[in-house]
Amino acid sequence: MxxxxxxxxxxxxxxxxxxxxxxxxxxxxxxxxxxxxxxxxxGVDHARLLANTVAIFAGTPEVNARPEVAGKLAAILRTARQRLAAMDQAGDGELFSGLRLGTDDANLRLAFQYLYEIALATRTPGGELDGDASAQRRVVDGLLWLHERHLQDQSAGYYGNWHNWEIGIPTHVSRTLVLLADRVREVRPDLTATYIASMDAYLRNGKNGDVDLDSRFHTGANLADITANRMLQGALTGDDARVGKAIxxxxxxxxxxxxxxxxxxxxxxxxxxxxxxxxxxxxxxxxxxxxxxxxxxxxxxxxxxxxxxxxxxxxxxxxxxxxxxxxxxxxxxxxxxxxxxxxxxxxxxxxxxxxxxxxxxxxxxxxxxxxxxxxxxxxxxxxxxxxxxxxxxxxxxxxxxxxxxxxxxxxxxxxPPERCVAFNSMDRTVHRRPGYAFALARSSERISKYEYMNGENLMPWFQGDGAYYLYLAGEDQREVYGVDYYTTVSPYRLAGVTAPVEERRTVPELYGRFWYDNPGHPLNFTSSSESQNTYVYFPRAGNAFSGGTTLGAYGVAGMVQSDDAAWTAKQAGTLPGDFVAYRNARATKSWFMLDDEIVVLAANVAGQGGRAATTTVDSRIAAPGDVIALTGEGWDGGAWQAGDTTPPRWLRYANGTRRSAVGYAFLTRQPVTAGLETVTRSRRVVRAANPDTGVTKNVFTATIDHPASGEVSTVAYALVPGATEAGLRRYARGPLTVLANNRHVQAIRHGTLGIVAANVFTDGPHHAGRLLVDGPASVIVRYGERTAVALSDPTTKRDRVTVLLHGAPLRLVTADDGVTVRQVPGGTLVQAATRHAHGRTFTATLR
Known part of the structure; x- marks a missing residue:
């Protein structure tokens, strides 16, 4: 291959x-x-499988003698000594000090993890505990103790998170049994079989104590974890069938x-x-x-x-x-x-x-x-x-x-140095150039708006509504993104998001726990039920249009913003009366990704339900001591300052300390609110398990307000990474032209690049400059000695997508499979067979 x-x-x-x-x-x-x-x-060599596994986690004498490995060996030893000390200090009902067992599945998982960490040190060549029989015996005794008190009674077990019982605990147990296989056989030869029988019994989302490929729990990374554990278990018992099926x-x-x-x-x-x-x-x-x-x-x-x-x-x-x-x-x-x-x-x-x-x-x-x-x-x-x-x-x-x-x-x-990737199967787009990368998160009826679970990501509501991240070269991204971005930037003001003006409450604030609990309802809301997934943890959107196309290293993406599955079901009377769902704002959006800029268009923007809405052009964070400059210019050529009510022609955010800058060139007149604010919040506001550590950041936000009058509005601007003031002034003379910006069509032309790109959101033929596009569709055309065309179906539902290039007829040079080109009165018709293409781009080169 x-x-x-x-x-x-x-x-x-x-x-x-x-x-x-x-x-x-x-x-x-x-x-x-x-x-x-x-x-x-x-012909499965079980001894080789076990030896390979020990070498993976503990190393080999030759490898462990190398100086670059010394830090890892020291860490293994240090951790094991800490765990042994915790065993020495354990109180009644504890195996390790501070880990109360019996009702907390996470603590039980940690207890098995600590035993594994001790066992690992006793099998690490070159370590001070290598071969320590006393420590190994303590691990075996600990395994016996835990099984007798907290695992063998399976009617009392399996509380809390299923992942701990089916993956977390078996992972640590299986690896520990591999590391101490000889010691276990010497001390308790029945222990391995006993544990395997219990682990099979706890595989409750499986089938007959084994993997069930039809189970929604046994997929992807979870399946890989479970099967890796079962390979080790089969090798320990010489069970070819178990190893083979796991493979x-x-x-x-x-x-x-x-x-x-x-x-x-x-x-x-x-x-x-x-x-x-x-x-x-x-x-x-x-x-x-x-x-x-x-x-x-x-x-x-x-x-x-x-x-x-x-x-x-x-x-x-x-x-x-x-x-x-x-x-x-x-x-x-x-x-x-x-x-x-x-x-x-x-x-x-x-x-x-x-x-x-x-x-x-x-x-x-x-x-x-x-x-x-x-x-x-x-x-x-x-x-x-x-x-x-x-x-x-x-x-x-x-x-x-x-x-x-x-x-x-x-x-x-x-x-490659220049790359645009449409991850349309997961509603994501990445655009890369030397000096920056742009990452866009979309959502649809196929892909969730966000994920919340177990007290993590407590305020996620708009993360899939066109939120974008502009990474600049040479920066420590921990200072501009990561957990501190979500901690200090308002969840309603994530860069790129159009959000209704309202206050929402987190799941724990709404229900007093990390999930909505209502097992008596027909939808059976429990912590790991399908209804919990559908309406609480990771609800999908309601729109079909989310996707785009790429042409070489250029790209266009579009999305029709919608409500999530919970709001829709609530309006239909499907959900319980005390279930809280939130209505979203509306917007039709496009992102055109070029060389020096990313053009953003929004149309049909409305808060819905008598609410105002806000579109965030950008939100960026910096250390409180960083030197920040915010400059701009109005459409009359005069200086723009924070607090001005007149629409700016451009703004520039510059971090003098980090020598980075982003420009914002506005392509239509629209009032913009921009400014800096010092924000201090605890990291715990976004994740319950985070340390209660206060974070202080200098937060820059530029927003466009949409009134609650019921009128819809439009937005058009370009993000310009690394912009200078002189470069931003040049946008007054081009090269960007907005060809259309409404709920039917959003299109731009870049004169220098010779590119025309468009999203058509509604059925039927629509004009975008010299193009006539049969929508819904995404299209990029680059004119030149050879004209390149790229098109796709962002709804993933159409059998074919067509675009008519007006002008002199063009002849086909090359085309992807499924693309046909023919000359028609008035121009050249390019058609792609998009049935079952799942949003994939089709291209043709014409002459």
Whole structure:
């Protein structure tokens, strides 16, 4: 299976692989065991699998002797000594001091984690506790104690979060049993089988104590976690069938999701365009996608030499995930906010996320063949150096350090310098240029507006309503985004958002707990019910139009803003009377992504229900001591100052301390409120588990108000990264022209680039400059010696999309499959067969 870019450069490099292809790539051991419920002599080397696993987590004598691994070894030892001390100080009913057990499932999971951390230190070559029989015996005794008091009574167990019982606890238990396999056999030879029987019993979202591929809980990263644990359990007991079925089950996560031919009803996983979805409708590359990447790479390492056959082709699939799923979303070592779900509210996302991805990349390079292996190593060297203390494996630290130190490996990005990626399968767009990256979050009837859960991301309401993030090169992104952005910026004033003027309450404020509880209602609202997911945790939007198209490194995206599923169901009388739902504002929006600017159009803006609305042009944060300058100019050429009521022609926000700037060129006259405010809030306002730490930031906000009069209004402006005042003045003479901005059509022309781009939101033919577009559709045309056309169906529902290019007839040079071109009176008609394309771009080159 080849890797790399397509000849046109317009399609992602993800190797698309079907479920049938996945099964054909599995080792014979996996298939034979999957097909047979009894143990089969299929050649699984269980001892090798266990040895590989110990080496992953504990390292090897050779690796652990390397100086760059010393910090990891010290951390393993330090943690284990802390856990042993906590055991010494434990009170009644405790295994570890401070961890009260019996009603708190998170504490029970931590107790098993602490035992694992002690066990790890006793198997780490070169560590002071390596081979410590006393410490190992304490771990085995601790496993017995926990099982007898808190696990064996399964009628009393399984309280709290299902994830702890089916994934969290089994992960720590399985790894601990692997690390101490010899000691367990010596002290309690029945302990492993006892624990496996209990873990099977707690797999309650499975089937007969095993994975159920039809279960909504056994998908994506969750499935990878469960199956990795079951591989270890099978190796411990010499159970070929268990190992084989776990391999086969996990292999299903490699299959590219085809939304028109779902297997087991699963929408979680990687899509053709590089999108990753978890929880059925949440854009999640940066959190669950990262977990899945880590786990499958660990599995490749665990299974090395374990069965006959290889997994090179599966490794190539994972290479595609990295090249076209992760790389576009990583900017100077920072994972973008738009794909983190509820994790945006955590204090350790961003650079830490990428550190774990880099570990997987370094390891994956040993499993990918040919040019892909070198490309991964170059990328690992290109990204800013990461803190290896967070790496899981000492072996990975040594491997990554060797890559960084090798002068024969040049640093190189997996992204071209200029790239525009339409992740339409998860309603996200990323636009990259030297010096900046622009990331856009959309939503639709297919993709959730946001994710809230378990007290995380408490004020998420507008994060999928066209919120965008403009990352500038050379900045420490922790200072401008991350948890502090959501802490200090109003949730109603996220950059790019049009929100109604109202105050909303968080789920805990509304219901006194982290979820809406009403098990007696026909929808059965419990903490992990489907109704909770649908209406509380990650509600989808109601609009079909959300998508766009790309032409080379240029792009256009559009969205019709709508209410979420909860408001719609509430109006229909489906939800209980005490369930609180909020109505959204309305807007039709487009984003045109070019070289020096991103053009934003909004039309049909209204607060609904007698409310005013506000569109936020930008919100940016800075340290209180940073030197900030806000300048501008009115349409009459006079200076604009904060507090002016006259519409500005342009504004410029500059951080003199960080030497960064963003300009805002307004393409129509509209009053703008802009200013700076010092804001201090606790990080706990966005996540209940965050430390109650006060954060103070200098917050810049530029907004456009829409009155509650019932009149709809329009907005048109361009974001200009790195703008100078002289450069902003030049927008008075072009090159941007707004061709249309209404609820039917939004279109612009860039005279210098020769680009005309349009979103048509409603049915029928609509004009956009020299184009006649049969909507709904997204279109980009770049005129020149050769004219390039790109078009797509953002609704994902149309069989075909057409655009007529008025003027002299053009002849076809090249076209994607499904594109036809013919000359008609008045111009050239380009048509794309978009049925089952899921928003994909179709291109043609004409002459």
């Amino acid at each position: 080849s890797v790399g870019r397509s000849p046109t450069g317009l399609e992602p490099a993800v190797p698309h692989i079907s479920r049938r292809q996945v099964l054909s790539l599995l080792p014979a051991a996996g298939l034979a065991a999957w097909a047979s419920p009894v143990r089969a002599a299929t 086969a089950d996990q292999a299903t996560v490699f299959a590219t999701i085809d939304p028109y031919r779902l297997r087991h009803g699963v929408t979680d996983g990687y899509y053709r365009d590089g999108s990753f979805i978890q929880h059925h409708s949440v854009a999640y590359t940066g959190s669950y996608g990262r977990i899945l990447l880590t786990r499958v790479v660990q599995t490749l390492k665990m299974l090395q030499g374990v069965t006959s056959g290889g997994a090179t082709d599966l490794a190539d699939v994972v290479y595609g995930w990295v090249a076209d799923g992760f790389a576009p979303l990583i900017f100077e070592g920072w994972m973008m906010e738009i794909v983190k779900g509820r994790a945006v509210s955590r204090t350790t996302t961003g650079y830490a996320d990428v550190g774990l991805i880099v570990e997987a990349i370094a390891d994956l390079a040993d499993h990918v063949e040919g040019a892909g292996a070198l490309a991964l190593k170059k990328y690992a060297k290109f990204l800013p150096g990461v803190d290896t203390a967070a790496f899981v494996s000492p072996v990975s630290i040594a491997r990554y350090s060797a890559i960084r130190a090798d002068p024969a490996i040049p640093a190189a990005d997996l992204n």
